[in-house]
Amino acid sequence: MKKYIALLVSCSIGSAYAQNYDLLLQGGRVVDAKNGIAAIRDVAIKEGRIAAVAPKIDPGQALKTINVAGLYVSPGLIDIHVHVFAGTGERGSYAGDSSVYPDGYTFRNGVTTVADAGSSGYRNFEDFKDRIIDRARTRVLVFLNIVGNGMRGGRYENDLKDMEAAPTAAMAMKHKDIVVGVKTAHYSGPEWTPVEHAVEAGTAAKIPVMVDFGNDHPERPLADLVTKKLRPGDIYTHCYSGLRHELTDNGKVNPGMVEGRKRGVIFDVGHGGGSFAWRIATPAIKQGFLPDSISTDLHVSSAAGGMKDMLNVMSKFLALGLSADDVIAKSTWNPAREIKREELGNLSVGAIADVAVLRVEKGKFGFLDMYGARLDGAQKFVAEMTIKGGKVVYDLNGLGRPAWTTLPKDYLYFADPRWDAVSPARGGRGGAAKK
Ligand SMILES: [Zn+2]
Numbered sequence: 001m002k003k004y005i006a007l008l009v010s011c012s013i014g015s016a017y018a019q020n021y022d023l024l025l026q027g028g029r030v031v032d033a034k035n036g037i038a039a040i041r042d043v044a045i046k047e048g049r050i051a052a053v054a055p056k057i058d059p060g061q062a063l064k065t066i067n068v069a070g071l072y073v074s075p076g077l078i079d080i081h082v083h084v085f086a087g088t089g090e091r092g093s094y095a096g097d098s099s100v101y102p103d104g105y106t107f108r109n110g111v112t113t114v115a116d117a118g119s120s121g122y123r124n125f126e127d128f129k130d131r132i133i134d135r136a137r138t139r140v141l142v143f144l145n146i147v148g149n150g151m152r153g154g155r156y157e158n159d160l161k162d163m164e165a166a167p168t169a170a171m172a173m174k175h176k177d178i179v180v181g182v183k184t185a186h187y188s189g190p191e192w193t194p195v196e197h198a199v200e201a202g203t204a205a206k207i208p209v210m211v212d213f214g215n216d217h218p219e220r221p222l223a224d225l226v227t228k229k230l231r232p233g234d235i236y237t238h239c240y241s242g243l244r245h246e247l248t249d250n251g252k253v254n255p256g257m258v259e260g261r262k263r264g265v266i267f268d269v270g271h272g273g274g275s276f277a278w279r280i281a282t283p284a285i286k287q288g289f290l291p292d293s294i295s296t297d298l299h300v301s302s303a304a305g306g307m308k309d310m311l312n313v314m315s316k317f318l319a320l321g322l323s324a325d326d327v328i329a330k331s332t333w334n335p336a337r338e339i340k341r342e343e344l345g346n347l348s349v350g351a352i353a354d355v356a357v358l359r360v361e362k363g364k365f366g367f368l369d370m371y372g373a374r375l376d377g378a379q380k381f382v383a384e385m386t387i388k389g390g391k392v393v394y395d396l397n398g399l400g401r402p403a404w405t406t407l408p409k410d411y412l413y414f415a416d417p418r419w420d421a422v423s424p425a426r427g428g429r430g431g432a433a434k435k
Contacts, residue, residue, distance in 0.1 A: 024062035033329035034346035076112030076354025081295035085119035094151035110356030118183030169204035185212035223256025232264025272297030306368035319377030
């Protein structure tokens with residue numbers, strides 16, 4: 001124990017000489033679409049913010065230096081379609097058992113920000129906030145469902161009377177810091193009402209609308225949705241589902257989608273358990289119809305099915321021929337802009353230091369779609385390290401850690417809390433590291 005204390009003391013003496021940086025990531029390939037950087041750079045972090053990005057930064061200036069050569073250094077990934085309203089105990093409901101707790105799925109995937117896509121509506125948003133959002137270490141943002149009761153199943157989601165624009169917009173404006181959009185989803189009827197009311201709420205609150213277009217109906221064709229009903233900046237999710245004529249009968253991308261994109265409508269992946277098919281995505285991408293943003297539609301069953309997780313969905317786009325740089329841009333800066341959170345998804349000096357350190361593994365991999373059909377790929381993203389607000393929250397292979405044999409015999413938590421937030425019991429059990 002004495003040795004351990006001595007180590008602590010020497011650390012604190014060391015840190016008395018003011019270092020310019022808390023953490024330095026050295027030699028990785030920085031992909032920062034906002035700033036047009038795709039090159040080997042060092043990234044320095046200080047007090048939770050990006051402090052410098054340069055070809056060479058002196059490690060003598062940093063409290064902690066981690067060599068990330070051969071890896072991608074990306075802004076923390078942003079997944080704008082997830083379901084994380086867990087914990088209510090409601091069976092068969094996205095405001096309950098079908099949702100997952102975010103932290104167990106995010107950091108291990110390089111994800112630092114998620115947007116819940118309509119699990120809650122104005123009636124239960126504040127319960128969601130108290131139960132999950134305020135307690136999660138992941139940054140949880142929200143698309144409020146136009147259905148006041150949120151995504152609690154068909155009985156609620158088809159109730160046109162509970163799709164009110166005014167209270168939805170009012171709740172969105174009350175929680176501007178969390179609510180980034182309005183969602184409509186799973187509507188089975190032929191009416192346009194859910195979309196119209198969602199757009200009305202989005203217009204009042206000045207936020208985008210995300211549409212899961214529900215059952216296919218000739219009365220409300222996809223082309224009309226994206227060329228007439230949605231505004232520029234609104235988001236069509238599940239864009240490779242094939243469930244609503246995303247491809248025409250002769251295999252061409254729906255001309256309405258091409259037209260909608262020209263108008264500024266956004267096309268998002270939203271993979272999910274039933275919204276991504278190789279027989280749709282492959283021809284669409286061959287024809288040049290790429291997604292604006294890559295998102296998972298994470299929930300209990302999609303995580304166990306073909307979707308799995310954010311990096312698996314991103315890897316599918318590598319298998320479809322996109323570059324790693326492009327896939328990263330579609331999972332960081334693009335979604336940040338779509339949800340109007342331009343302080344996220346980039347590594348500008350002064351930006352919040354959310355960072356994903358990713359490896360592209362080479363090998364033989366198989367990727368499944370919603371139907372269980374496989375596409376083989378030779379590359380796969382793996383998260384080596386995730387940093388949130390300047391602190392390491394996930395470190396797969398201990399890149400930033402010493403071998404245990406080099407530590408004092410009775411070592412306890414030793415990493416400096418200015419860059420480390422992995423050690424779960426820091427400040428609790430094992431209180432020696434409290435200071
Ligand atoms: Zn969803």
